[in-house]
Amino acid sequence: MRTLKLLWQITIPSLRRLPEAVPSGMRRDPAPTLWSYRYQRLMLTPAYRRLVRIGLPSAVAVLMLGGWFAAPGNRAWLLAEIEAVKNAIQERPEFMVHDIEVIGADRALSVAIHGIADFDFPLSSFDIDLAALRDRVTELSAVRRAEVSVAPGGVLRVVVDQRKPVAVWRYSDGLRLIDAEGVMTGMIASRSDRADLPLIAGDGARDAIDEALALFATAEPIKDRVRGLVRMGERRWDMVLDGDLRILLPAEGAVQALQRVLALHEAQDLLDRDVAVVDMRLGQRPTLRLNQPALNVLRNAAASAGYAAPAAPIEEEQ
Amino acid sequence: MPPLHQAQRAMRALRRAALQRGVIAILDLGSSKIACLVLRFDASPGAVGEESDVGPMAGQAQFRVIGASVTRSRGIRLGEVDSMQETERAIRTAVQAAQKAANVRVDHVIACFSGGRPESHALFGEADVEGPVVTGADIGRVLAACDMPDLGPSREVLHAHPVHFALDHRTGVSDPRGQAGQRLSTDVHLLTVDAAAIETILLCLKRCDLECAGLASAAYVSGIAALVEDEQELGAACIDMGGGSTGLSIFIRKHMIYADSVRLGGDHVTADISMGLQVPHATAERLKTLHGGVVATGMDDRELIPIGGDSGDWERDRRMVSRTDLIGIMRPRVEEILEEVRARLDFAGFDQLPSQSIVLTGGGSQIPGLDGLASRILGRRVRMGRPLRVQGLPQAATGGAFSAAVGLTLLAANPKDEWWDFEAPPERYPARSLRRAVRWFRDNW
Structure with missing residues (x-):
């Protein structure tokens, strides 16, 4: 026991650091040790200094982050945390959309747009892909242009520039509605659904819709009698009137040709006569084809008058 | 040529490299203090350009002192390395502090020392x-x-x-x-100088991881710093009263023509006080710097200085000494130094020079009344010299004690042409001996 006590008394004070005994009047020698001198010189070397002050901390940070991310649980937790924060922000009432509003569409189109944008409201505006919605609305054939926005007050506003049908196109699969640009805007079951629109038919009729509209406009005086326009050989138009009367129009200058026909009609009631075809394809030589009875009458009259008959009366077809 | 010739040429190349790098350290290895200045050389001259009439003063606008430190000298006696370990520690202290102040690492050092019996x-x-x-x-x-x-x-x-x-x-x-x-x-x-002194200093610098880019004599560089241009041109002597030795250099036509050193200095004065008053060396140094002088007046008899003997017996050892006593101790030693200097000047033929101004500088020259004593002993009017002002030098380092350090910065900025700067003529022996060998072969075969 005494030995232990002695050891204690000897060792402990020597472990304690005593202040250096410096004689008064003499300053403590501030000389650095060789290694501290070398260390300071090393730290003053620019490259090394940069390495220690920037390189080392960043390396440690990268290592620690890498180690943390190496565990899949940590990654999942971080992703979940990020998702939660994102949701918390996105689900704020300021960002919620409650309703959809369609502007500029008729009822049918409006229903179609509602069918496309059938979100279950309320919904965060971050979850609505406006560009995709706009593309899908624009894909509708009746829509020329669409603007989709989230209006203040949580309303999804779809502003639609609807195509206006100007003609009915009888095609092999049915009756199509065509707008002024030749784009199909929809289909109708029967002609009487849109009796107000003129009828066109034939292959390539859609591509020449401008000319067709001009022709319909020209044919305004005989509007009641016009049945429609038929595109012939994707080249020219035939105007069909009631009573199967056809006006064959040339490929070039169809409107002028029709105006000539209308002028003839005004002067001589051409179209009220028993004519089957008015052929305007050759401008210098408009040609009429009469119906069979008229032709026969004409021939008989010519024969009785003693004229040289242009041809023998043709037997009426049975 | 001696091998130091090659070494000096290598040092000159190192100095050029250091100047290109832009940072060089100045080390004044004195017996009482070691001063280190870190210089930064700028590629472009200073703001005082060629446009104005006042050009940069002798190229001094090119550099700037960016770090300075002074430390108590250890291990150097009489201007020579006495203990290498201690000297190394002192150099390390000075260089480290100067580096820290400059915040730049210094690799090249120009050193000056006063010893080695020049x-x-x-x-x-x-x-x-x-x-x-x-x-x-x-x-x-x-x-x-x-x-x-x-x-x-x-x-x-x-x-x-x-x-x-x-x-x-x-x-x-x-x-x-x-x-x-x-x-x-x-x-x-x-x-x-003594080869051993140089070798030891080079070794010390090497062991501090420094490369020596030049060596100079302290007497020479303090002359450069303390003498004004006219004095250097017309003839003057600079007496650098250091701690361990007193250097003297004689200049004429801006060249040093003579240098010598007296191996007596301020430390001897301190030692005399220490012995005469029975006080420790540090106390004696303090008494010398605070109360020292060389001319006693009646006033000094009444000025009693507590010497603080610090003998451990504070109760009884409370000695006082009059300033006259202190001066009485200091004056003979200072006189001895100056007489020794006078002998050297007479030996060098200083009285033959056209102009004979004498400039006292160095730490020892700060004793009050020294100029009167010196002019009485040296026989000529004596001026107290302070080093030239250089850019960035701290105020504390503008005193006479820093003549050598400042002179070394001037020398580093404007090196003088030395012998080894001129290429020695190539010897033609190899060609001739080859021709002789060929002739010998032709004659014998």
């Missing part, structure tokens, strides 16, 4: 000029033609300045390069 030699050389005009190679040949005196055992050349040239009959040519003439002669001032 000795001056005057050399004369003569040679024919080879081309129409004098070139550097001609100067090299003239210098090589100098008759080398017996330097004594283990002496090394520290400085070798071509002081002036004579071309044909024209004497006093400071730089003959590019001038026409036939016969070129030169006077060279050679300063030699």
